Amino acid sequence: MQRIGVFVCHCGSNIAATVDVKKVVEMARMEPGVVFADDYQYMCSEAGQAKIGAAIKEHNLTGIVVCSCSPRMHETTFRSCAKRYGLNPYMVEIANIREHCSWIHKDMQEATEKAVILARAAIAKVNLNAPLQAGESRVTKRALVIGGGIAGIQTALDIADAGYEVDIVEKTPSIGGRMSQLDKTFPTLDCSACILTPKMVDAAxxxxxxxxxxxxxxxxxxxxxxxxxxxxxxxxxVDATKCTGCGVCQEKCPSKKTPSEFNRGLGNRSAIYTPFAQAIPNVPVIDREACIKFKTGKCGVCEKVCQAGAIDYAQQDEIITEKYGAIVVATGFDTIKLDKYDEYAYNQSKDVITSLELERVMNAAGPTKGHLERLSDGKAPKEIVFIQCVGSRCADARGKGYCSKICCMYTAKHAMLIRDKYPDVNVTVFYIDVRTPGKNFDEFYRRAVEEYGVNYIKGQVGKVAPQPDGSLLVQAADLLDNRQIKMKADMVVLATAIEPDPSVRGIATMLTASIDTNNFLTEAHPKLRPVESPTAGVFLSGVCQGPKDIPETVAQAGAAAVKVIGLLAKDKLTTNPCTAKPDELLCNGCGNCAKVCPYGAITYEVRQINDHGIREERRLATVNNALCQGCGACTVTCPSGAMDLQGFSNRQLIAEVDAICR
Amino acid sequence: MSEKKNQAKMVQEISGANPYKCMKCGKCSATCPSYDEMDIKPHQFVSYVQRGDIEALAQSKSLWKCLSCFACVERCPRDVEPGRIIDAARQIVVRQRGGNYLKAEEIPPLVDEDLPQQLLVSAYRRYKR
Incomplete structure (x- = not known):
């Protein structure tokens, strides 16, 4: 028989205001096995834990139940507390009477009744608990970073500087990511390439x-x-070991009509290409879809002009298998498609562009060599309109429900840079709200208005209509002056919503990392564990977790790196002892459990067993405790009831259900 | 429930629109082809419903200047649909007057050459979905 102690927490008023904690204590005392019960204001505090410790010693407790918050919050706290006072940590059960009870109920009587029932279930389980010993697993001291943008580069640099090996996997031909496409960065207006390329070189x-x-x-x-x-x-x-990066192949390549991904389709590139001049590595790739040699078998110009003999048409995809202790997801973002926004005429006019396209137009290495010009006729624009929140903050199916966060600032930047370089160009920004939380951000926006004379109008644009004379008619509301505006513009720039890069879905599935309805990766805790995925060993860096600007991304990248370093610094990890355990006398060798196991933890082997005096060889399920995550899929699949989960045995769960239904 | 609240509730029920989803972006007013002729502007409709001032909406010129083109409904990023709100207010007025809708077969004899086609199109558009 167990000797159980029950500890009911007030959590200040979080629990005590809705649950009669004294009543829970009183009812718990009457449960079988309970020899002690008490309540306290903050059970997780030092004093609260001391109370638990004293009770363990004084009453020789063999198991304890803490009625408090979610086990996700403090199970570890109370387990280590129990361990400190000589009790096996797996003899601790949590009855969640906060998230599952006091926070979601209003009526005190009903909430108290439910709290008593939850406590009773936990007590019933502890009565059947057995001490478990955590095992150990090894740590491969190497990290993988998926994505080579500023988030991935910074995370990799920070991990590497701490002395650990890091691999970066980037799907495009060069690292650099979105930041390499930007012209200048807010709020200091330093050139993006000037601060990014040194980091790229450092990483390489x-x-x-x-x-x-x-x-x-x-x-x-x-x-x-x-x-x-x-x-x-x-x-x-292209053989990277031979290529010298001279660029002659790109110059001579006769297939030059592929839209450049780097320039957002505003210019063309050759079939053999590096995305941009500062690409790392400076080794081109052949786009086999566009290459004449691959399409028709005739051409081979690049091979002829390559002095280094680096062109290798026969090269095959290669699969590299590597072991890692930690994985960081840094897959970044893209802008949303604007097909559904006909009213802004994006697909109808070349002079309606996204802000990311404007970055390329304003960049000296971009399709217009940095000249601000209309993409339709090359003329210099005199009137430019910026439209904010295109696809952001939308409750309809066309856009995204969230604020993309970076648009207010980059639009102020674009407006300011244009007014600075072309003082005769009028710039109008139509906004819903201007959101500038950040160091020196609001000051930056005010400078655009006060010093650079950017015209900010509160009101959304209703439609953009291309006119026969080549201009664009912009119809908008001015909500503060209560008037409708119809104005002609030469260029319209759309602050397009951002969304996680589409590749993240597949990666999240492979990692069993959870994503939200917008495809952003979910944190282990939105406030207290913001750079960790709920999946152990998987960490988050950059916009894959939520919209953020460069300083925030760099800060988060560093935070993710610290978490990785903390993991890799350990020689051994404690494994969860709540793993599956087959009863070899009941196992019939059917193999169903191995089929459903998502972790590949179950194998079958032929062993000799002694079944009530009969010695024979049988095919039996065997669980690898290091791989088993304790999900329990095998226990419900097993037709003979041979598979059980330690710490969550079928008997324990039934006892809980019985206690609830009593 | 006060008469004011009651009327506001009626507008919400008839239109199926939730005025509290509005983020005051003004895209409806930016879109509206009848904006200049309206005394209460499309983006203001929601505030009148929130305040329960349906009486003012009923008295407004806007009620009869709205073409029911539903461009605002189409483009509203928040699914507030001001066009439906004004449509509902109009229905309340029509009902109070004891007015009746025409049956479909009564329409053709009433259509003459001078009647703007636009009017017919607008009328049908209301029942499109």
């Missing part, structure tokens, strides 16, 4: 960092500390 030159560009993660198995990852290194058709 770092002895601890290995970069796989033009590569994708194809398969992930294993668990925290011991992931095995297959990386597909796509065929570049």
């Amino acid at each position: 030159g770092h002895e601890k960092i290995k970069i796989y560009t033009y590569s994708e993660v194809e398969k992930v198995s294993g668990f925290v500390g011991d992931f095995t990852v297959d990386i597909r290194k796509k065929a570049r058709s």
Whole structure:
């Protein structure tokens, strides 16, 4: 028989205001096995834990139940408390009477009744608990970063600087990401390339960092500390060990009509290409869809002009298998498609562009060499209109429900830069709200208005209509002056909503990391564990977790790196002892459990057993405790009831249900 | 429930629109082809419903200047649909006057050459979905 102590927490007024804690204590005392019960204001505090410790000693407790908040919050706290006072940590059960009870109920009588029932269920379970011993697993001291933008680069640099090996996997031919496409950065207006390219060079030159560009993660198995990852290194058709990066092949390539991804389709590139001049690595790839040699078999110009003999048309995709202790997702973002926004005429006019396209137009290395010009006729615009919140803050099916966060600031930046370089150009910004929380952000926006004379009008644009004379008629509301505006513009720039890069869905599935309805990766805790995924060993960096600007991304990248370093610094990890355990006398060797196990933890082996005096060889399920995550899929699949989960046995769960229904 | 609240509730029920979803972006007013002729502007409709001032909406010129083109309904990023709100207010007025809708077969004899086609199109558009 167990000797159980029950500890009911007030959580200040969080629980005590809705649940009669004294009544819970009183009712718990009457449950079988309970030898002690008490309540306290904050059970998790030092004094509260001391109370638990004293009771363990004084009453020789063999198990305890804490009626408090969610086990996700403080199960670890109370388990380590029990351990400190000589009790096996797995003899602790939590009855969640906060999130599951006091926070969601209003009526005190009903809430108290429910709290008593929850406590009773936990007590029934502890009565059947047995001490468990946590095992150990090894840690591969190497990290994988998926995505080579500023988030991935910064995370990799920080991990590598701490002395650990890091691999970056980037799907495009170069690292650099979105930031490499930007012209200037707010709020200091320093040139994006000037601050990014040194970091790219640092990453490429770092002895601890290995970069796989033009590569994708194809398969992930294993668990925290011991992931095995297959990386597909796509065929570049160029031998990176021979290529000198001279660029002659790109110059001579006769196929030059492929829209440049880097320039957002505003210019063309050759079939053999590096995305931009400062690409790292400076080794081109052949786009086999566009290459004449691959399409018709005739051409081979690049091979002829390459002095280094680096062109290799026969190159194949390569699969690299590597082990990692931790994985960081840094897959970034893209702008949403504007097909559904006919009213802004994006698909009808070349002079309606997205803000990211404007970055390329304003960049000296961009399609117009940095000249601000209309893409339809090359003329200099005199009147430019910016439209905010295009697809952001939308409750309808066309856009995104969230604020994209970066648009207010980059629009102020664009408006300011245009007014600075072309003082005769009128700039009008139509906004719903101007959101500028951030250091020196509001000051920056005010400068656009006060010093640069940017015309900010509160009101959304209703429609943009291309006119026969080539101009654009913008019809908008001015809500503060209560008038409708019809004005002609030469260019319209849309602050288009951002969304997680589409590749993130597949990656999240491979990692069993959860994503929200907008495809942003979910944090382990929105406030207290913002850079960790709920999946152990998986960390989040950059916009894949939620919209954020460069300073925030860099800060989060560093935070993710620290979490990774904390993990890799350990020699061993404690494993969860709540794993599946088959009863070999009941196992009939059917193999169903191995089929449903998502972690590949179950194998079958032929062993000799002694079944009530009969010795025979049988095919039996065997669980690898290091791989088992305790999900329980096997226990419900097993037709003979041979599989059980330690710490969550069928008997324990039935006892809980019985206690609730009593 | 006060008469004011009652009327506001009626507008919400008839229109199926939730005025509290509005974020005051003004895209409806930016879109409206009859904006200049309206005394109460499309983006203001929601405030009148929130305040329960349906009487003012009923007295307004806007009620009869709205073409029911539903461009505001189409483009509203928040699904507030001001066009439906004014439509509902109009229905309340029509009902109070004891007015009746025409039956479909009564329409053709009434259509003459001078009647703007636009009017007919607008009328049918209301029942499109």
